Amino acid sequence: MNVADPAALLARYARNLPRYTSYPTAAQFTDAVGPDDARQWLRAVRPGDPVSLYLHVPFCDTLCRFCGCNTAVLRSADARAAYAALLIEELRRVVELIGTGHPVSHLQWGGGTPTTLPVGTLRQVMQTIRSSFAVLPDAETSIEIDPRHLPAHYPAVLRELGFNRASLGVQDIDPAVQEACGRIQSLEQTRACIDMLRNEGIGSINIDLIYGLPRQTVAGVRDTATAIAALAPDRLAVFGYAHVPWKQKRQNLMPTGQLPDPAARFAQRAAIHEALCDAGYMPIGLDHYSRPDDRMATAAQSGTLHRNFQGYTTDPAEVLIGVGASAISSFPQGLTQNAISSAAYARLIGATRDCLPVVRGVRRTPDDRLRAAIIERLMCDMAIDLGDVIHHHDLPRDHFRDEIRALAHLEADGFVAISGQRLHIPEKGRPFLRHVAAVFDRHLDTDRPQRHASGV
Ligand SMILES: C[S@@+](CC[C@H](N)C(=O)[O-])C[C@H]1O[C@@H](n2cnc3c(N)ncnc32)[C@H](O)[C@@H]1O
Ligand code: SF4
Structure with missing residues (x-):
């Protein structure tokens, strides 16, 4: 940081x-x-x-x-x-x-x-x-x-x-x-x-x-x-x-x-x-x-x-x-x-x-299930290969293009490392794991902010 x-x-x-x-x-x-x-x-x-x-x-x-x-x-x-x-x-x-x-x-x-x-x-x-x-x-x-x-x-x-x-x-x-x-x-x-x-x-x-x-x-x-x-x-x-x-x-x-x-x-x-x-x-x-x-x-x-x-x-x-x-x-x-x-x-x-x-x-819709699995792996493994997810679910190659773009500021701050479609959260990104997961949360914008506590 x-x-x-x-x-x-x-x-x-x-x-x-x-x-x-x-x-x-x-x-x-x-x-x-x-x-x-x-x-x-x-x-x-x-x-x-x-x-x-x-x-x-x-x-x-x-x-x-x-x-x-x-x-x-x-x-x-x-x-x-x-x-x-x-x-x-x-x-x-x-x-x-x-x-x-x-x-x-x-x-x-x-x-x-x-x-x-x-x-x-x-x-x-x-x-x-x-x-x-x-x-x-x-x-x-x-x-x-x-x-x-x-x-x-x-x-x-x-x-x-x-x-x-x-x-x-x-x-x-x-x-x-x-x-x-x-x-x-x-x-x-x-x-x-x-x-x-x-x-x-x-x-x-x-x-x-x-x-x-x-x-x-x-x-x-x-x-x-x-x-x-x-x-x-x-x-x-x-x-x-x-x-x-x-x-x-x-x-x-x-x-x-x-x-x-x-x-x-x-x-x-x-x-x-x-x-x-x-x-x-x-x-x-x-x-x-x-x-x-x-x-x-x-x-x-x-x-x-x-x-x-x-x-x-x-x-x-x-x-x-x-x-x-x-x-x-x-x-x-x-x-x-x-x-x-x-x-x-x-x-x-x-x-x-x-x-x-x-x-x-x-x-849960099929998209919710897919995103639930991605968020769970990120929260548990602090890493995920989106290429593998795409391959496994037969999705278009650029399926997560918007999410990868949305990670740019986290990457710039050193809280996530992106290599191709592989994401890895280094030790200094651990406190910001939820911020990385949130990028994959399609529903977050419809949540009332008061439903959650501070992310840091
Ligand atoms: C459901 S409580 C049960 C623990 C048990 N009743 C006791 O007090 O020892 C489980 C844990 O939730 C955590 N907790 C409760 N309120 C919290 C809050 N507002 N913010 C963060 N953690 C909280 C506390 O660490 C607590 O030990
Ligand atoms: S933290 Fe206190 S109020 Fe909360 S569950 Fe435990 S004993 Fe009850």
């Missing part, structure tokens, strides 16, 4: 962009797609085809002010158990459409904080899954955990239910930042949580960090990254704080006047990157890091990494079934999303005996 005037350069790249966890992105979802489409796309899954499962729990023990997720505190254990019963009912309706016995190699629980479910109900949902799907013996079975609130009896239950991975939120260890975010979490709490999980054999640990939060500094995020790397997680996800107060009003409760500017965010990202690489982690795509011997690193090196709503994954399944409020499902034909709030989700499940709680989505 042009260090002479980084602020001017970043200003040119400061547009709001999707994170491309799908294409088309969620900004294109409308109610023109609904439960009938979901039903048809589930019916089209052939017997024996692998599927992945994602289960969403929109509850937390306390709310963090920075959090962009749709989540709430639900004190009543009975109400949380009732939600788990809805998950079981939705699973029953899904299985009625796709049939039993589909192999599952990836099963993820996310939120919110799924460990807010009473253990008995988590057990019931897992039993339903295991009796309806063929969960493979080495399936990646993971759960998101808030280290401040993991009940002491939970890790043993997770092991008993076959969980082998956990993802823990940390964000930043500086008390001043934590105070600004309303999330007080000592390093000791994080360490104790990792120990509890590892003692139960849940060996694979991911940790989430965030840069760009109020009061964060370059030195502070470097200290956080170094201290967290010393806990030896297998993977890390390093997110740029997404400031979306139009969607999450609680973000305004933070001292937003103390948010770092784009140049400071950029420097913080670079400092975390350097600290994690120095500690032996391998950067993966836009925002992940893994130990070099981790499955994710192997997949990244062999071109078999994938990207879905949970970020980067080694999951090759073409069909992802999301269960629970706001959960998104992905099919070759399109994407669907369930009712967003848990109340609306409960109403839809309760209203009929067999209707799916889907409220919106998008169909």
Whole structure:
């Protein structure tokens, strides 16, 4: 990057962009797609085809002010158990459409904080899954955990239910930042949580960090990254704080006047990157890091990494079934999303005996599928040979002429290298991966910019 005037350069790249966890992105979802489409796309899954499962729990023990997720505190254990019963009912309706016995190699629980479910109900949902799907013996079975609130009896239950991975939120260890975010979490709490999980054999640990939060500094995020790397997680996800107060009003409760500017965010990202690489982690795509011997690193090196709503994954399944409020499902034909709030989700499940709680989505055209594949390879491999794509799909030689022209300014800034029709993103272009992907996004102009967070 042009260090002479980084602020001017970043200003040119400061547009709001999707994170491309799908294409088309969620900004294109409308109610023109609904439960009938979901039903048809589930019916089209052939017997024996692998599927992945994602289960969403929109509850937390306390709310963090920075959090962009749709989540709430639900004190009543009975109400949380009732939600788990809805998950079981939705699973029953899904299985009625796709049939039993589909192999599952990836099963993820996310939120919110799924460990807010009473253990008995988590057990019931897992039993339903295991009796309806063929969960493979080495399936990646993971759960998101808030280290401040993991009940002491939970890790043993997770092991008993076959969980082998956990993802823990940390964000930043500086008390001043934590105070600004309303999330007080000592390093000791994080360490104790990792120990509890590892003692139960849940060996694979991911940790989430965030840069760009109020009061964060370059030195502070470097200290956080170094201290967290010393806990030896297998993977890390390093997110740029997404400031979306139009969607999450609680973000305004933070001292937003103390948010770092784009140049400071950029420097913080670079400092975390350097600290994690120095500690032996391998950067993966836009925002992940893994130990070099981790499955994710192997997949990244062999071109078999994938990207879905949970970020980067080694999951090759073409069909992802999301269960629970706001959960998104992905099919070759399109994407669907369930009712967003848990109340609306409960109403839809309760209203009929067999209707799916889907409220919106998008169909994929053949062009969307082609572009989805290009964007996924760019986000995962940081390279693509458009000549190969053209050859494979029997397209005219100059099919991507406009896109290659549109990459000129990224090429001039050294963020993408173009040789014939081959694109390669060098290390210095990594923070601008989304800008390269956006060139292939036919729908971006029709997105409302406020649907996305800052691209740097
Ligand atoms: C769905 S949360 C679940 C984690 C778990 N509940 C916890 O707090 O430990 C997953 C991650 O999303 C990230 N996240 C949430 N809000 C964000 C925002 N506004 N910008 C960037 N990342 C965010 C945080 O890193 C968080 O750990
Ligand atoms: S970061 Fe985790 S605990 Fe905090 S509000 Fe978001 S989902 Fe809940």
